[in-house]
Amino acid sequence: MNVTRGFAGRPRAADPGLPPGQYDARDEWPVLSAEVTPDLSPADWTFRVDGLVERTRTWDWDEARALPASAYAGDIHCVTGWSKFGVEFGGVSLDAFFSVVRPHGSATHAVAYSHTGYTSSLPLADLTGGRAWIVWEYGGKPLPAEHGGPARLVVPHLYFWKSTKWIAGITLLDHDEPGFWEQNGYHARGNPWKEQRYSGD
Amino acid sequence: MREAGTTPAESRSAAGTDTGGTGPAGPGSTRAAVSAVPRTRFAVPGRIAVGEDTASTWQTATLAGVRRETPHAATFRLAVPEWAGHLPGQHLMLRLTAEDGYVAQRHYSIASPPDDSGHIELTLDAVPDGEVSGWFHTVARPGDTIEVRGPLSGFFAWPGDRPALLLGAGSGVVPLMSMVRHHRARRLDVPLRMVVSARRPEELIYADELGDETTVVYTRGAPHGVPVGRMTAAHVAPLLAEQPAGGWEAYVCGSNGFAEHASRLLVAAGQPVDRIRIERFG
Ligand SMILES: Cc1cc2nc3c(=O)[nH]c(=O)nc-3n(C[C@H](O)[C@H](O)[C@H](O)COP(=O)(O)OP(=O)(O)OC[C@H]3O[C@@H](n4cnc5c(N)ncnc54)[C@H](O)[C@@H]3O)c2cc1C
Numbered sequence: 001m002n003v004t005r006g007f008a009g010r011p012r013a014a015d016p017g018l019p020p021g022q023y024d025a026r027d028e029w030p031v032l033s034a035e036v037t038p039d040l041s042p043a044d045w046t047f048r049v050d051g052l053v054e055r056t057r058t059w060d061w062d063e064a065r066a067l068p069a070s071a072y073a074g075d076i077h078c079v080t081g082w083s084k085f086g087v088e089f090g091g092v093s094l095d096a097f098f099s100v101v102r103p104h105g106s107a108t109h110a111v112a113y114s115h116t117g118y119t120s121s122l123p124l125a126d127l128t129g130g131r132a133w134i135v136w137e138y139g140g141k142p143l144p145a146e147h148g149g150p151a152r153l154v155v156p157h158l159y160f161w162k163s164t165k166w167i168a169g170i171t172l173l174d175h176d177e178p179g180f181w182e183q184n185g186y187h188a189r190g191n192p193w194k195e196q197r198y199s200g201d
Numbered sequence: 202m203r204e205a206g207t208t209p210a211e212s213r214s215a216a217g218t219d220t221g222g223t224g225p226a227g228p229g230s231t232r233a234a235v236s237a238v239p240r241t242r243f244a245v246p247g248r249i250a251v252g253e254d255t256a257s258t259w260q261t262a263t264l265a266g267v268r269r270e271t272p273h274a275a276t277f278r279l280a281v282p283e284w285a286g287h288l289p290g291q292h293l294m295l296r297l298t299a300e301d302g303y304v305a306q307r308h309y310s311i312a313s314p315p316d317d318s319g320h321i322e323l324t325l326d327a328v329p330d331g332e333v334s335g336w337f338h339t340v341a342r343p344g345d346t347i348e349v350r351g352p353l354s355g356f357f358a359w360p361g362d363r364p365a366l367l368l369g370a371g372s373g374v375v376p377l378m379s380m381v382r383h384h385r386a387r388r389l390d391v392p393l394r395m396v397v398s399a400r401r402p403e404e405l406i407y408a409d410e411l412g413d414e415t416t417v418v419y420t421r422g423a424p425h426g427v428p429v430g431r432m433t434a435a436h437v438a439p440l441l442a443e444q445p446a447g448g449w450e451a452y453v454c455g456s457n458g459f460a461e462h463a464s465r466l467l468v469a470a471g472q473p474v475d476r477i478r479i480e481r482f483g
Binding site for chain 2: 008009028030032
């Protein structure tokens, strides 16, 4: 351990909800997108699931919102170091979309792509089983554009760069195809509890 | 480290894996089309490949000197003997460790140009009650050691190849200054222009180093005769009107509020969204 002379850090209580190397952002919700925030209205928004599926399907705003509502209440963790506790997102579980398109047994990975062109890549298993959502509400209000509104992906058990903003679709694949940050040196899975920030971690 | 044009990311995009329109592979598409990810509408390609080892290995950095820039910002010069080199614009991750093992880590842009062998410089704002910047501004002294890993991100990086238009505010000027310094040190011919926003003249970081390439916008108080106000279309439009051959690659850095504002000015003035790279400090 390389102790930094004279560094005590802020007074703290051990917080079991905080993954290693993270800090509590409290009321802040930093925005870190690398591209221009798009001017995307709900009427222009669509969401598609394609690739290794029985039946490709595109939902528009009303169709997606007609699916059974599902919410996530819990914590989120950003690779830049902040975590945010007790957030509430409202939308639809990805399972509801997948039950319509029916993924092939050969599908193992996914690329989540944005209306801006941003992509993130992740194992398909991280998107199923009630662990991933397409959301349009934050704290009961419409999701703000800079946070990915009208709708974004939320995969809260992985670092938040996986949770593609302005989500346009998900492509299911039988191999890993690195997304935007994954091509830029970030981890293929991004589990905050194992501190998988950069490839090689 | 490889230069742009040779990375898998860049060549992939050049190959154009799109299967038509903005959508990905259509129904009944072939196996090849299935692996297609839509063509990007922003600057998705990284500029360089980031080395796995440099990104994941913590190195000890020794504070070699401190230089005051403004009442609220100072530059910290670090000796990092094994530093792998970086490109202007890249950042690193830094950590401080307390006696009980508690660790605080933050990202900081690299202010120095790449050719500063074995040394890098960071410029930190003193954030009120900031855990890490507070230590640097009140405790740190030459000889102290900290840990760093990097350089990180091949996206907000400029190898010096394309004309660069840089917009920054506050400490957002830090990675842009690395680009300006690189441009000067290498005597590059490629056009480079910078517009920086500061609250007041005394808060302008690197004031003595800014040259003809830079326009300064003051938001709260300005020298006599200079207008006070936010960056506007009037600052950006003339630069886009005098486009260099091949167009500008735009780099925007600062708070999220500034990044939103400046990127909208660029888009409104005609800069393509896929030639705008943004680094937000959160
Ligand atoms: C890619 C990137 C590059 C960056 N480059 C630079 C750079 O070149 N220069 C630079 O100056 N900054 C840069 N930053 C910002 C930097 O990473 C830090 O966010 C900044 O230095 C603040 O860190 P801190 O530890 O000093 O403050 P923190 O301790 O993180 O506090 C930030 C604010 O939140 C409040 N706060 C947070 N938690 C608590 C708490 N538990 N109790 C009380 N108050 C709290 C503090 O009072 C303070 O106002 C960059 C950020 C990114 C993402």
